[in-house]
Amino acid sequence: MNEMNQGARAARRNQHWMKIHEAAVLLVLEKGLAATTVDSIAAEAEVSRRSFFNYFPTKEDAVLGTRAPWLPEADWEEFVSSKLEVLPRTAKLLAAVLNTSTQAGEGFRRRREMVRAFPELRRRTHVHVQAAEQLVADALIERLKPHQAALLAHELPHDPGAQHALVLLAGTITRYAFTEDPEEFANDWQSAVVRASAMFSSLLDPPVR
Structure with a gap:
């Protein structure tokens, strides 16, 4: 009941x-x-x-149909246990947090149309993006339990400055995934973020010729 x-x-x-x-x-x-x-x-x-x-x-x-972002426990646990490399893993976590501030699917489309019609609304979307980035950055510093930190020790940077850079790069990847194909992002944001992460990884670590 x-x-x-x-x-x-x-x-x-x-x-x-x-x-x-x-x-x-x-x-x-x-x-x-x-x-x-x-x-x-x-x-x-x-x-x-x-x-x-x-x-x-x-x-x-x-x-805009937006609310303050929050960090879902299920997405945090997926981040901790994921087999992906740390960059796409962090980008997926950030995208998940960003998605809590707005409706998926049609909500994405409407928000894009409203921002296009009224560009001054873009300032408010930036506030939510920054809040989501801060949530992820804080989680990397404060929420990792000892055994979780041990599992990620070989991937996750220990320096707070490097962790901040990781989150900012994850934000860039997420924004690229959205702007490159907003429709695909609305329909399958996880796949879009993983593909965008692969592109950025290839640029950051190009193959030796």
């Missing part, structure tokens, strides 16, 4: 989230970003201003 109640609450929350998002997109397309306010979005969605901020921290997030 408790699981059923939790499922019903989650479904209602997703419904309210989508209603606010749809209202924000409708108003911005009709009036423009500057003329659209949190109050007007809340009124269109038939929710209170307080309820709006329970779902979105800014009107830009409501328009």
Whole structure:
């Protein structure tokens, strides 16, 4: 019974989230970003201003359909146990974290269209990217248990500066995978990230001729 109640609450929350998002997109397309306010979005969605901020921290997030990123435990465990080399492994982890801030599939497409129509929204997407990179960087430093660190000792750099560089490079790979083929990224981001990682690895470590 408790699981059923939790499922019903989650479904209602997703419904309210989508209603606010749809209202924000409708108003911005009709009036423009500057003329659209949190109050007007809340009124269109038939929710209170307080309820709006329970779902979105800014009107830009409501328009983009984005939320603060977080690190899923399943993706962290996959990172630790993965057989991939450390660069594609980190890029996949970062992409997974980034995906928590937005809807996959159609959500990617709509967000791309809104950013294209209103370039000023790009600043808000950068905030989420930086937050995701920080989450991954912190995890590499703080969350690896001794036995996990031992497993990755031959791959993961110990120097914090090098770990930061690894995360930044993973971010570059993820952005390349998205910009190279946004449709493929929306449909199968894991494969897109792995392929992009292979390209970057070949550039960073070219074969000897």
